[in-house]
Amino acid sequence: MSDTIRTRAEKAIEEIRPNLQADGGDVELVDVAGGIAKVRLKGACAGCPMSTMTVKWGVENFLKKKVPEITKVETVT
Numbered sequence: 001m002s003d004t005i006r007t008r009a010e011k012a013i014e015e016i017r018p019n020l021q022a023d024g025g026d027v028e029l030v031d032v033a034g035g036i037a038k039v040r041l042k043g044a045c046a047g048c049p050m051s052t053m054t055v056k057w058g059v060e061n062f063l064k065k066k067v068p069e070i071t072k073v074e075t076v077t
Contacts, residue, residue: 005069006032012066013039016059020045027059035071037063051075 003011006029013029020027025045030038039059045051052075060073 005067008067009037009063009070012063013059015066016062019058020054025054030076032070035069037067037070037073038076039073040076 009032010029013027017027020041021043023045024043025048026042027045028040028042030040032038039055041048041051041055045054048054055073055075063070063073
């Protein structure tokens with residue numbers, strides 16, 4: 001049986017998480033629905049002025065490669 005989109009997204013988040021933790025931040029997968037993954041940035045990432053770029057160029061690009069069904073990543077608080 002194949003993994004669900006959410007399960008694969010969780011695994012991808014686990015892969016990228018150490019990169020954010022190295023800078024004092026973290027990321028949490030909140031939800032996946034309709035091709036949109038919702039993530040919450042934590043720690044240093046939550047208030048960082050570069051967080052938009054981190055989500056777009058880091059998290060979103062990585063998730064899209066690992067889970068092609070995901071078309072967009074949004075940040076939630």
